[in-house]
Amino acid sequence: MFRSLSAALISGLLLVTWPLTSAAHAHLERAVPDKNSELSEPPHSIQLWFSGDVQAEWSKIEVADETGERVDKDKVMGKDDDEKYLQVELNDLAAGTYHVRWSTLSRDGHRVKGEYSFKVR
Numbered sequence: 001m002f003r004s005l006s007a008a009l010i011s012g013l014l015l016v017t018w019p020l021t022s023a024a025h026a027h028l029e030r031a032v033p034d035k036n037s038e039l040s041e042p043p044h045s046i047q048l049w050f051s052g053d054v055q056a057e058w059s060k061i062e063v064a065d066e067t068g069e070r071v072d073k074d075k076v077m078g079k080d081d082d083e084k085y086l087q088v089e090l091n092d093l094a095a096g097t098y099h100v101r102w103s104t105l106s107r108d109g110h111r112v113k114g115e116y117s118f119k120v121r
Contacts, residue, residue, distance in 0.1 A: 026052035026106040035116035042093035042120045053083035058105035061088040
């Protein structure tokens with residue numbers, strides 16, 4: 001009986017706390033330039049802010065033009081005073097549509113990734 005009660009308590013505890021652990025994963029909160037934005041001036045960098053701390057050394061931000069050619073400088077940087085921030089510098093951009101793909105490792109050990117596009121007029 002004790003074993004059954006213990007198993008039931010542990011199962012109940014896991015069911016109650018499981019949604020809390022998934023809520024701890026970092027997700028993208030804000031990007032500059034923003035998703036689907038149309039810019040009159042080309043940006044010099046991509047800046048991303050997350051809901052939780054991320055690790056710049058385990059992060060990638062790749063930016064490609066319409067032909068698939070990369071236009072980023074391939075060095076993701078963070079900020080010492082803001083562990084929710086990532087940035088990558090860009091080469092000079094011409095008018096066109098650009099696709100951003102990012103992936104990072106949350107401090108909780110989970111990899112998160114996403115993508116979006118923006119346009120330069």
